[in-house]
Amino acid sequence: LILYFKSQESITILVGDSGVGKTSLLVQFDQGKFIPGSFSATVGIGFTVIHPIWDTAGQERFRSVTHAYYRDAQALLLLYDITSKSSFDNTRAWLTEIHEYAQDDVVIMLLGNKSDMTSARAIRRDEGEKLAREYGVIFLETSAKTGLNVDEAFMTVGKELVRRSVQFPVEPRLHLHDVMQPEKEPPGCCGFSRN
Numbered sequence: 244l245i246l247y248f249k250s251q252e253s254i255t256i257l258v259g260d261s262g263v264g265k266t267s268l269l270v271q272f273d274q275g276k277f278i279p280g281s282f283s284a285t286v287g288i289g290f291t292v293i294h295p296i297w298d299t300a301g302q303e304r305f306r307s308v309t310h311a312y313y314r315d316a317q318a319l320l321l322l323y324d325i326t327s328k329s330s331f332d333n334t335r336a337w338l339t340e341i342h343e344y345a346q347d348d349v350v351i352m353l354l355g356n357k358s359d360m361t362s363a364r365a366i367r368r369d370e371g372e373k374l375a376r377e378y379g380v381i382f383l384e385t386s387a388k389t390g391l392n393v394d395e396a397f398m399t400v401g402k403e404l405v406r407r408s409v410q411f412p413v414e415p416r417l418h419l420h421d422v423m424q425p426e427k428e429p430p431g432c433c434g435f436s437r438n
């Protein structure tokens with residue numbers, strides 16, 4: 244699970260089974276490139292200076308830590324791997340957990356990742372669409388490898404957050420300086436004003 248802090252003090256987190264491509268998707272969005280191979284296990288909560296990202300590696304033993312973060316998320320990207328039926332089946336459990344711990348008005352997006360792997364596909368696009376309809380969430384198929392729909396996914400979430408903030412303005416719940424070490428923040432990073 245990764246926490247991704249973006250402009251306007253919105254917090255987006257990526258969730259989904261291990262290996263579905265959460266880190267790869269974020270790297271593709273952030274740096275516009277695909278770095279093949281698994282990322283070395285990020286233990287506990289890590290930090291990258293490029294953008295403020297917390298990565299808790301999506302491992303079971305960190306679950307209690309990650310539950311606390313659901314509360315502060317304005318948006319959630321829930322990923323499955325289109326070549327892995329179990330990762331797709333588990334999205335229901337993730338959605339249950341999200342509904343239990345996240346805010347009621349959180350923006351949720353279901354992403355079928357690795358859509359470039361057409362010959363190994365195990366989940367049809369319409370199965371993803373159907374699940375998304377059932378839960379009333381937005382759906383896209385993405386590829387962290389080719390970049391397909393990666394920007395669109397983050398942009399769609401951003402637009403939805405703006406739309407909702409116009410309709411239902413709320414005070415930000417978590418300030419960046421509550422969770423970041425000031426000396427690690429690059430000047431002008433992230434469009435936040437510190438107050």
Ligand SMILES: Nc1nc2c(ncn2[C@@H]2O[C@H](COP(=O)(O)OP(=O)(O)OP(=O)(O)O)[C@@H](O)[C@H]2O)c(=O)[nH]1
Nearest residue numbers: 261262263264265266267280281301357386387388
């Ligand atoms: N072909 C293809 N491979 C991908 C894609 N996204 C990720 N991968 C590969 O899938 C593997 C897992 O990707 P990660 O980004 O580490 O997955 P993760 O969800 O962050 O995994 P955890 O950190 O264990 O939770 C790596 O070998 C990636 O290179 C994709 O869109 N297409």
